[in-house]
Amino acid sequence: xxxxxxxxxxxxxxxxxxxxxxxxxxxxxxxxxxxxxxxxxxxxxxxxxxxxxxxxxxxxxxxxxxxxxxxxxxxxxxxxxxxxxxxxxxxxxxxxxxxxxxxxxxxxxxxxxxxxxxxxxxxxxxxxxxxxxxxxxxxxxxxxxxxxxxxxxxxxxxxxxxxxxxxxxxxxxxxxxxxxxxxxxxxxxxxxxxxxxxxxxxxxxxxxxxxxxxxxxxxxxxxxxxxx
Amino acid sequence: xxxxxxxxxxxxxxxxxxxxxxxxxxxxxxxxxxxxxxxxxxxxxxxxxxxxxxxxxxxxxxxxxxxxxxxxxxxxxxxxxxxxxxxxxxxxxxxxxxxxxxxxxxxxxxxxxxxxxxxxxxxxxxxxxxxxxxxxxxxxxxxxxxxxxxxxxxxxxxxxxxxxxxxxxxxxxxxxxxxxxxxxxxxxxxxxxxxxxxxxxxxxxxxxxxxxxxxxxxxxxxxxxxxxxxxx
Numbered sequence: 001x002x003x004x005x006x007x008x009x010x011x012x013x014x015x016x017x018x019x020x021x022x023x024x025x026x027x028x029x030x031x032x033x034x035x036x037x038x039x040x041x042x043x044x045x046x047x048x049x050x051x052x053x054x055x056x057x058x059x060x061x062x063x064x065x066x067x068x069x070x071x072x073x074x075x076x077x078x079x080x081x082x083x084x085x086x087x088x089x090x091x092x093x094x095x096x097x098x099x100x101x102x103x104x105x106x107x108x109x110x111x112x113x114x115x116x117x118x119x120x121x122x123x124x125x126x127x128x129x130x131x132x133x134x135x136x137x138x139x140x141x142x143x144x145x146x147x148x149x150x151x152x153x154x155x156x157x158x159x160x161x162x163x164x165x166x167x168x169x170x171x172x173x174x175x176x177x178x179x180x181x182x183x184x185x186x187x188x189x190x191x192x193x194x195x196x197x198x199x200x201x202x203x204x205x206x207x208x209x210x211x212x213x214x215x216x217x218x219x220x221x222x223x224x225x226x227x228x
Numbered sequence: 229x230x231x232x233x234x235x236x237x238x239x240x241x242x243x244x245x246x247x248x249x250x251x252x253x254x255x256x257x258x259x260x261x262x263x264x265x266x267x268x269x270x271x272x273x274x275x276x277x278x279x280x281x282x283x284x285x286x287x288x289x290x291x292x293x294x295x296x297x298x299x300x301x302x303x304x305x306x307x308x309x310x311x312x313x314x315x316x317x318x319x320x321x322x323x324x325x326x327x328x329x330x331x332x333x334x335x336x337x338x339x340x341x342x343x344x345x346x347x348x349x350x351x352x353x354x355x356x357x358x359x360x361x362x363x364x365x366x367x368x369x370x371x372x373x374x375x376x377x378x379x380x381x382x383x384x385x386x387x388x389x390x391x392x393x394x395x396x397x398x399x400x401x402x403x404x405x406x407x408x409x410x411x412x413x414x415x416x417x418x419x420x421x422x423x424x425x426x427x428x429x430x431x432x433x434x435x436x437x438x439x440x441x442x443x444x445x446x447x448x449x450x451x452x453x454x455x456x457x458x459x460x
Contacts, residue, residue: 151379158372162362171358175351176379179386186393206390217382221375224296 010095014103018077019110028076032069032115039065040123054127059189062123062132063144063181066116070148071170073111077104078156079166091226101222105153112145129192137191140204144184147211148177154218157225180214183207236443239436246429250276250422258422270328272422276430278321278346284314284434285349289381292374301449302442304370307377308360309441313434315353322346341391348387352380366449 022028043061047053081087081104090100120141124132152173159168183203190200254272261268288310295303325343326336337343356376363369 154375154379158359158375161368161372162359163364164358164362168358168362171355172376175348175355176383178348179383179390182387182390186390202393203390206386210386213382213386214379217379221296221378224371224375227371 007096007099010093010099011102011106014090014100015106015110018104018107021080022107022111028073029111029114031076032073032111033118035072036065036069036115036119037122039068040119040126044126049127054129055193056189058123058127058129058132058192059185062120063185063188065119066112066145067148067174067177067181069115069119070112070145070152071173073115074108074149074152074156074173075160075166075169077108077111078153078160082160087226097223097226098219100226101153101157101219104157105149105218108153109145109149112149113142116141116145131192131194132188134191136197137188140184140188140191140207143204143207143211144180144188147180147207147214150211150215150218151176151180154222154225157222161225180207180210183210232443236436236439239432239439243429243433243436246432250426250429253422253425258419259416261419264332267328267331270324272426273430274321274324274328275423276426277317277324279427280430280434281314281318281321283431284310284317284438285353285381285384288314288377292377292381295370295374296378301366301370304366304373305442305445305449306438307370307373309438309445311353311356311377313437313441315350315357317430317434318346318350318353322350339391341388344391345384345388349380349384352376352384356380 040061043049043065047057047061049057049061081090091097120132124130152169155172155176156169159165159172162168183206186203187200187207190203250272254269258269258272260266288307291303291307291310294300295307322343325346329338330336356373359376360369360373363372
């Protein structure tokens with residue numbers, strides 16, 4: 001990899017391309033949003049989200065929703081590249097392959113954060129749950145999303161090239177992403193419950209460890225996934 | 229046609245003898261545990277299978293790295309063999325653990341760190357096979373398989389550490405004095421001997437099975453090539 005300005009230029013060009021297409025069509029974000037709302041609606045009936053239950057399960061419900069909506073977005077964003085032959089074009093471009101990975105990861109991350117930013121106020125309104133509006137909570141949200149998207153971007157590049165495609169991504173992604181989801185739930189659950197910082201600093205640290213390891217791992221192995 | 233190597237035949241025989249001896253040590257030689265009684269005897273095979281299951285997973289991740297560096301298909305066969313054999317042993321470990329947990333913990337299953345990590349690891353193994361099954365091109369299959377075992381190998385220890393934050397009831401048999409309350413026990417000398425025999429027996433069995441599986445992978449490839457030749 002080169003750390004020259006052209007590398008970052010390539011990364012942002014790819015991310016900008018994705019964001020521009022998305023803001024014109026709004027296919028992906030609207031699908032993720034509607035899906036998230038439906039999941040939260042189903043949770044409402046499945047878990048009887050009364051005030052007592054909400055205290056303990058808010059973090060779990062939100063993270064499950066984001067994980068499901070995330071796979072939807074990851075699948076779609078890579079499938080578009082593949083179906084329209086855009087991936088081949090990207091691979092032909094004279095840029096480092098890892099620039100493609102970071103570009104796709106950034107646009108995926110933006111989509112996921114956008115969905116989270118809309119779903120969270122909605123959840124707060126529907127369930128009168130204002131404890132999620134804390135800076136720490138959003139910090140965990142960002143860290144968790146980074147880890148999830150890092151490994152998700154790599155695995156979606158893999159699953160899109162297989163016969164079973166969309167079906168395969170959650171099966172590949174969820175077992176590998178278990179630590180990031182667990183640590184996020186644990187940390188954000190502690191914040192919602194109003195625990196002191198010491199009580200959720202360990203999952204927070206593990207979250208950071210996961211992010212670093214999987215960003216590096218995905219970045220290093222992306223070359224092997226896209227090479228033809 | 230390749231002849232079956234003599235050493236492999238010797239390993240086969242050794243595996244059978246080893247399993248027989250380990251069974252004798254576990255069921256007859258080892259003393260009955262004072263509190264839990266005979267059900268504790270499942271422990272010897274539980275540890276043996278868990279050991280080779282873990283070794284296989286580490287070997288698979290290592291083989292994945294070597295494959296990505298060398299692009300030699302032999303490492304892919306090695307990796308697939310390690311995952312396949314380990315997945316089976318790991319499944320046996322989980323089943324044996326459940327058999328023990330029912331009387332000891334009064335439940336078949338609990339979401340304890342080791343149990344959860346074992347379940348997640350088994351799911352990674354299964355996902356690995358589904359991934360391989362979905363790709364026709366052998367070279368691409370090998371690359372994706374290697375990347376996935378690598379990710380799995382990175383993720384499993386972190387899973388374990390994260391779940392460790394939640395409460396654990398799995399006994400730590402070696403080097404823990406306060407394990408009694410969790411269904412742990414102090415091992416007497418004969419028990420340690422039985423455990424070591426079982427570890428050795430399963431290691432031999434594992435090496436034998438790996439060898440068979442790698443050999444089978446090579447033969448499969450040869451059959452594919454011959455089929456191609458005939459159809460042309």
